[in-house]
Amino acid sequence: MALLETTGHSVSAAASGGAALEAFEANRHDVVLANVGMAGMNGWEFAERLRAIDTTVPMLFITGWGLREEDQARLRALRIQRCLFKPVRPEELDAAIQAALVPASL
Numbered sequence: 001m002a003l004l005e006t007t008g009h010s011v012s013a014a015a016s017g018g019a020a021l022e023a024f025e026a027n028r029h030d031v032v033l034a035n036v037g038m039a040g041m042n043g044w045e046f047a048e049r050l051r052a053i054d055t056t057v058p059m060l061f062i063t064g065w066g067l068r069e070e071d072q073a074r075l076r077a078l079r080i081q082r083c084l085f086k087p088v089r090p091e092e093l094d095a096a097i098q099a100a101l102v103p104a105s106l
Helices: 002-006 017-026 043-053 071-077 090-101
Strands: 032-035 059-063 080-085
Touching: 002 090, 017 032, 017 043, 032 043, 043 059, 059 090, 071 080, 080 090
Parallel strands: 032 059, 059 080
Antiparallel strands: none
């Protein structure tokens, strides 16, 4: 969270995927960042449930596990703009967020 705030972003953190979905429904956000590995609800399930609420919000994943080849199609189907791999450098995270915020038509 501090990493994002130091680059000028306003951040809303949630303790779980369920809490994040509730927070998103109450107050839409410009971009959503989720970890692939989360307790209770993994990032894939979170993304599927988020897409049921909002099909257009830009979404990024972070993971320390890596991805399998078949995960690439799943990323595209869920319209996840990018998957970052830990450890993520501050400038890499900021660049990914900035790119996600640019409308696709530009």
